[in-house]
Amino acid sequence: MIRRPIVAVIGNAKATPAQCALAEELGRLLVEHGCRVLTGGLGGVMEAASRGARRASNRSDGDVIGILPGDDAAFANEFVDIAIPSGMGFARNVLIVRTAAAVIAVGGGAGTLSEIAHAWQADRIIVVLPAEGISGEFGGRALDDRPRPPILKALSARSAVELVIESLGARHSG
Amino acid sequence: MIRRPIVAVIGNAKATPAQCALAEELGRLLVEHGCRVLTGGLGGVMEAASRGARRASNRSDGDVIGILPGDDAAFANEFVDIAIPSGMGFARNVLIVRTAAAVIAVGGGAGTLSEIAHAWQADRIIVVLPAEGISGEFGGRALDDRPRPPILKALSARSAVELVIESLGARHSG
Amino acid sequence: MIRRPIVAVIGNAKATPAQCALAEELGRLLVEHGCRVLTGGLGGVMEAASRGARRASNRSDGDVIGILPGDDAAFANEFVDIAIPSGMGFARNVLIVRTAAAVIAVGGGAGTLSEIAHAWQADRIIVVLPAEGISGEFGGRALDDRPRPPILKALSARSAVELVIESLGARHSG
Amino acid sequence: MIRRPIVAVIGNAKATPAQCALAEELGRLLVEHGCRVLTGGLGGVMEAASRGARRASNRSDGDVIGILPGDDAAFANEFVDIAIPSGMGFARNVLIVRTAAAVIAVGGGAGTLSEIAHAWQADRIIVVLPAEGISGEFGGRALDDRPRPPILKALSARSAVELVIESLGARHSG
Numbered sequence: 001m002i003r004r005p006i007v008a009v010i011g012n013a014k015a016t017p018a019q020c021a022l023a024e025e026l027g028r029l030l031v032e033h034g035c036r037v038l039t040g041g042l043g044g045v046m047e048a049a050s051r052g053a054r055r056a057s058n059r060s061d062g063d064v065i066g067i068l069p070g071d072d073a074a075f076a077n078e079f080v081d082i083a084i085p086s087g088m089g090f091a092r093n094v095l096i097v098r099t100a101a102a103v104i105a106v107g108g109g110a111g112t113l114s115e116i117a118h119a120w121q122a123d124r125i126i127v128v129l130p131a132e133g134i135s136g137e138f139g140g141r142a143l144d145d146r147p148r149p150p151i152l153k154a155l156s157a158r159s160a161v162e163l164v165i166e167s168l169g170a171r172h173s174g
Numbered sequence: 175m176i177r178r179p180i181v182a183v184i185g186n187a188k189a190t191p192a193q194c195a196l197a198e199e200l201g202r203l204l205v206e207h208g209c210r211v212l213t214g215g216l217g218g219v220m221e222a223a224s225r226g227a228r229r230a231s232n233r234s235d236g237d238v239i240g241i242l243p244g245d246d247a248a249f250a251n252e253f254v255d256i257a258i259p260s261g262m263g264f265a266r267n268v269l270i271v272r273t274a275a276a277v278i279a280v281g282g283g284a285g286t287l288s289e290i291a292h293a294w295q296a297d298r299i300i301v302v303l304p305a306e307g308i309s310g311e312f313g314g315r316a317l318d319d320r321p322r323p324p325i326l327k328a329l330s331a332r333s334a335v336e337l338v339i340e341s342l343g344a345r346h347s348g
Numbered sequence: 349m350i351r352r353p354i355v356a357v358i359g360n361a362k363a364t365p366a367q368c369a370l371a372e373e374l375g376r377l378l379v380e381h382g383c384r385v386l387t388g389g390l391g392g393v394m395e396a397a398s399r400g401a402r403r404a405s406n407r408s409d410g411d412v413i414g415i416l417p418g419d420d421a422a423f424a425n426e427f428v429d430i431a432i433p434s435g436m437g438f439a440r441n442v443l444i445v446r447t448a449a450a451v452i453a454v455g456g457g458a459g460t461l462s463e464i465a466h467a468w469q470a471d472r473i474i475v476v477l478p479a480e481g482i483s484g485e486f487g488g489r490a491l492d493d494r495p496r497p498p499i500l501k502a503l504s505a506r507s508a509v510e511l512v513i514e515s516l517g518a519r520h521s522g
Numbered sequence: 523m524i525r526r527p528i529v530a531v532i533g534n535a536k537a538t539p540a541q542c543a544l545a546e547e548l549g550r551l552l553v554e555h556g557c558r559v560l561t562g563g564l565g566g567v568m569e570a571a572s573r574g575a576r577r578a579s580n581r582s583d584g585d586v587i588g589i590l591p592g593d594d595a596a597f598a599n600e601f602v603d604i605a606i607p608s609g610m611g612f613a614r615n616v617l618i619v620r621t622a623a624a625v626i627a628v629g630g631g632a633g634t635l636s637e638i639a640h641a642w643q644a645d646r647i648i649v650v651l652p653a654e655g656i657s658g659e660f661g662g663r664a665l666d667d668r669p670r671p672p673i674l675k676a677l678s679a680r681s682a683v684e685l686v687i688e689s690l691g692a693r694h695s696g
C-alpha cells in the first residue's frame with residue numbers, strides 16, 4: 001500500500017487519567033511507526049490519542065483525523081488536523097471502522113463495543129488493551145464464526161502498536 | 175404514542191432451525207400484540223421473523239418492514255411489506271435501531287452485537303433470548319455506566335414479547 | 349413486483365396553501381392508486397401529502413411513511429404511520445430516494461433539488477409539477493448524459509399520479 | 523480557524539481534457555493557497571484535482587482527501603493521501619459537502635448537482651466554473667429563499683480559488 005495506514009484509537013469521551021495516558025501513548029507511537037491516527041474527534045480517549053499523535057517526533061500536519069458525530073467541525077478537539085463532521089450521529093462509528101485498517105480500543109462502553117463489532121464485520125485488525133471498560137473483555141475471542149483471527153490483546157501501548165504494525169505487514173504480504 | 179410501536183427482531187442471516195422457529199414466533203406475537211416488525215430484510219432470523227409477522231391472525235399489509243444494507247429492494251425477503259434499501263451496508267444497523275422502540279435478539283454475531291450496542295447508545299429496550307450466538311451473553315448486564323436498566327433476558331418468545339410490551343407501557347406512562 | 353410501490357412526495361417544510369393543496373391531492377390519489385406515500389416526515393408539503401394519504405377512501409394503516417432527518421420519531425407529523433428517524437440530517441434525502449420507486453416534486457428548494465438529483469442518479473421516475481420553487485424548472489430535461497428518459501412534467505396532481513402509475517407499469521413489463 | 527480549510531473540487535468521473543486541466547489547476551492552486559483538497563476520490567475531475575494538489579510546490583502528505591462511495595480504499599485514485607471509504611454510495615456526497623468549507627464545481631451531472639444542492643443547504647461557499655455540464659448553469663443564482671449569497675461564478679481556476687479564499691476570510695472575520 002502506498003498510502004500510509006490509518007489506525008483508529010477508540011474509547012470513551014469521558015476517560016480516566018490512566019486511559020488517557022494509554023491513548024496518548026498510542027497516538028504518539030502510531031505516528032512514530034508511520035501511521036495516521038483516526039478517532040471520533042471528541043474528548044477523553046479521542047482527544048488524548050490525538051494529542052499524543054501531535055507530539056510524535058516525526059509528526060506532520062495531516063496525521064490526525066477526526067470523524068465527528070455532529071455536523072460542525074468546530075466541535076473537534078484542538079489536536080485534530082482533519083475534521084470530518086459526518087452529521088450522522090453514532091452511525092459515524094461505521095465510518096471510523098471503514099476508514100481504519102486497524103482499531104485499538106482503550107476501555108469504552110457501548111459506542112466502543114459497536115465499533116469493535118463493526119470492525120469484526122469489516123475484517124479489520126482489532127486490538128484491545130486492559131483498561132476499565134467493556135472492550136478489554138473481548139481480547140482473544142471471536143465474535144462469530146466468520147473466518148477471522150481472534151481479537152488481539154495487548155498489555156501495553158507499545159505492544160498494541162507493534163501488534164498492529166506486524167498484522168498490517170502480514171496482511172499485505174499475505 | 176398514537177403510532178403503533180415498531181419492534182426489531184435481530185439475528186443472523188444464516189440461522190439454525192431453532193433460531194428460525196423462535197424468530198417466527200416473535201414476529202407473529204409482536205403483530206398480535208399490536209406492534210410492527212422490523213428486521214434487516216434479508217434471510218435467516220430476519221426472514222423467519224417477517225414470515226411470522228405475516229402469519230399473525232390480525233396481520234395487515236404494512237406490518238413488516240425491512241431496512242436493507244444494499245440499494246435494491248428486490249433483495250428483501252418475500253415477507254417484507256415495506257423495503258427500505260439503505261445502500262449503506264452495515265451502517266443500516268444504526269437505522270434499524272433508531273427506527274425501533276425495542277429490539278429482540280435471537281443469537282447472532284458481530285452484526286447483532288453492533289445493533290445491541292447501538293440500541294444501548296440510543297436507549298432502546300433490549301431483550302435477548304437464549305440461542306446459539308453472541309447476544310445471549312448480554313442478558314442481565316449493562317454495557318457501560320449510562321443510566322439504563324440492564325439488558326433484559328427472556329426464556330421464550332412469548333415472554334420476550336411480554337417484556338417488550340410491558341417496558342413500552344412503562345416508558346410511556348413514566 | 350408483489351410489494352406495493354412506494355412513491356415519494358417531496359417539497360418544502362414551509363409551503364404555500366397552493367403547494368399544500370397539490371401535495372394533499374397527490375397523497376390521496378397515490379393511495380387510491382395502490383401506492384404507499386413516502387415523505388421526509390415533517391411539515392409543509394410533507395405533512396400535506398401525508399394528510400392526503402390518510403384521507404384516501406381505501407387508506408389503511410401503514411400507507412404513510414416518513415424518513416426524518418433527526419433521530420426522534422416524535423417529530424414526525426401526525427399523519428405518518430411509520431416513522432424512520434434516520435438521525436442523518438439531510439443525508440436522509442438519499443434514503444427517501446432509494447426507498448421510492450418514483451418521486452413527485454411540488455416546488456421546493458435546495459433539499460428538493462438534491463432529491464431530484466439523487467433520484468436521477470438512482471434511475472427513479474421523477475415527475476415535477478408547476479409550483480413556486482425550483483423543481484418546476486426541471487420538467488422535460490435531463491440532468492446529464494446518463495441514458496434516462498427526461499424528467500416528467502405534469503400539470504395537475506391527477507396527471508402526475510397517472511404518469512407515475514403508467515411509468516411504473518412500463519418499467520415492470522419492460 | 524486553526525485547522526487548514528478543506529475545499530472540495532466536484533465534478534464527473536468521466537471528464538473532458540478541458541475539465542481535467544481546470545480541475546488539476548484548481549487542486550494545485552488550492553494547496554498553494556494553504557487549503558487541503560477534498561474530492562470523491564475516484565477518476566476524472568476527482569483524479570485531476572487530486573493530481574494537481576500533489577503537484578503543488580508546497581504540497582505535503584495529507585493534503586489530498588478522498589471520500590469514496592464504496593467501502594474499499596483501494597478504489598481511491600493514486601493521488602489521494604487519505605481515503606475515507608464511506609460504503610454509503612452516493613450518500614457520500616453529503617459527507618463531502620459537510621467536510622468542505624467550500625466547494626468548486628467543474629461541469630458535472632446529477633451527482634455534482636446533488637452536491638451543490640447539499641452545499642446550499644449546509645451554507646457552504648459554492649463556486650462554479652464555465653465547463654461542459656450542469657453546474658455552470660447555477661452561477662449567480664440562489665436555490666431557494668434561504669438567506670445566502672448567490673452561488674459564485676468564476677471564469678478561471680485562479681479566480682475560483684481567489685473567490686474561495688476571499689469568502690473564507692470574510693466568513694471568519696464576519
